[in-house]
Amino acid sequence: MKTVIVGGVAGGMSAATRLRRLDEAAEIIVFERGPYVSYANCGLPYYVGGVIRDRSSLLLQTPQSLASRFRLDVRTSHEVRAIDAAARTVTVLDLASGDTFVEGYDELILAVGATAREAAAGSDIPTHTLRTVEDVDAIGSLVDAAADNPCALVVGGGFIGLEAVDNLVRRGIHITLIQRGPHILSPLDPEMVVPIEAHLRSHGVDVRTSVTVDTVQARTVLLDDGITLRPDFIVDASGVTPSVDLTRSAGLTLGTTGGIAVDARNRTSDEHIYAVGDGVEKVDALSGGRALVTMAGLANRHGRSVADVIAGRDERNTPALGTAIVKVFDRVAAIVGWSERQLVSAGRAHRMIHTHPSSHATYYPGAQSMSMKLLVDPDTDAILGAQIVGGEGVDKRIDVIAVAMAGGISASGLARLELAYAPQFGSAKDPINQLGYVADNLRTGTTRAIQWHELEAALDDGATLIDVRTAAEYAAGSIPGAINIPVDALRDRVGELPDGPLVVHCQVGQRGHTAARILAQHGRDVANLDGGYRTWAAGCVTQRPVALAYS
The missing domain is CATH 3.50.50.60 (FAD/NAD(P)-binding domain)
Known part of the structure; x- marks a missing residue:
């Protein structure tokens, strides 16, 4: 059995090494377009920032070490240019020599990943993504060569963009961060992002949302809000799109998301071609529908599972939850x-x-x-x-x-x-x-809650807002129109409350719950402001309330 794998990072290499552990006799060839395989791409930003000091620690394996331990035929700087599904062959370009050759396969695994969007195409300012070892080397050289008061523009406030900001600030670079959407970290809801945006600004980062790059010329960036910048370099973290040119040219089916369509065993529309990684559709755990989830953990897991399938095991993918985490400072x-x-x-x-x-x-x-x-x-x-x-x-x-x-x-x-x-x-x-x-x-039904973005409508409908925090907390900042009656005095002052529905709140919700239980047992129609003053204040900072939600 001869298996050819296109792509030697994450999913591709997980597939190769797992398949070797399951089948010592298999012939396994890995073609990787770049010069490196099996590197820790999630650690790349931290090498830029100096948190990871040893560059070699990011290079987990080499073609030589993989050949020695796993008897894999790993060929770097080899680009697969075409697939003939009927003949079960791939056409490969040796980027070093310029020679082209055809390689046959019994089973083919595509692990080509995703491609960065171009946020500043045609720029005369050095522009790099932060996805490969070459990117890191180039950005590191730009940082080292930067003059006094160096500055950079980071395009995209997602996970990679924030990691780039964190690490460049550590190197003394002044950062302007722009985000196309209304807030950074778009997978999160607006009131949850407020502390992160405030934290970035406290570290001197110029955060600009609802902004895109208009033009880049004469080493000047013009943003679509009219602001001009002159960064020493640009980090493009504006997102990725599935790499599907090879798949499309081979006549394989693409899904509604634009990613490669696969079944639960990672098999494409051709029974002898599989696909894993960031360019492949996943099954969403909540809807059962198709989604693009670009996570290294999933790529590695699916690479392992596709090897099990090829080895004859009954292995199926688990739907994706999209679990993700990022640290900023x-x-x-x-x-x-x-x-x-x-x-x-x-x-x-x-x-x-x-x-x-x-x-x-x-x-x-x-x-x-x-x-x-x-x-x-x-x-x-x-x-x-x-x-x-x-x-x-x-x-x-x-x-x-x-x-x-x-x-x-x-x-x-x-x-x-x-x-x-x-x-x-x-x-x-x-x-x-x-x-x-x-x-x-x-x-x-022990308690009822109201959300921060529902409060204004409730008050307009005649509810009275009761702030059950201490007088000192109330004086430090309060919701307009709130009546301050500390929770410890509430039982004795129930008679002071106006008729009609009540909304109570404290700082974070816990004392509000106690107050709501007191008032409910005195026969009052009462709801607790979910998350208290702190959530309300964060929501108001966004000034972009979401549509009225079910509660």
């Missing part, structure tokens, strides 16, 4: 599942929960605040998604929620998870458990 943002924006766009009913717990017990030194958002199906109590922004502990909590979603644990079921506890690691009521408690209170 000392702030972390993570997401799993769908956002509120996606749910609203799809017209799918959902319930939202905002909490602001600490990473561990507050009496133990070093506790850091987190903002958590859970999206729940109001009919089934299923978890639809989650977003967390904070410092330490974000990674742990997003992974717990991802496992809960994969295992079918409900939102209320989070309250019953037994998680490791010691004061330096968590709380006796872990933030995950707290989400579950809130979810269960909403599910059972």
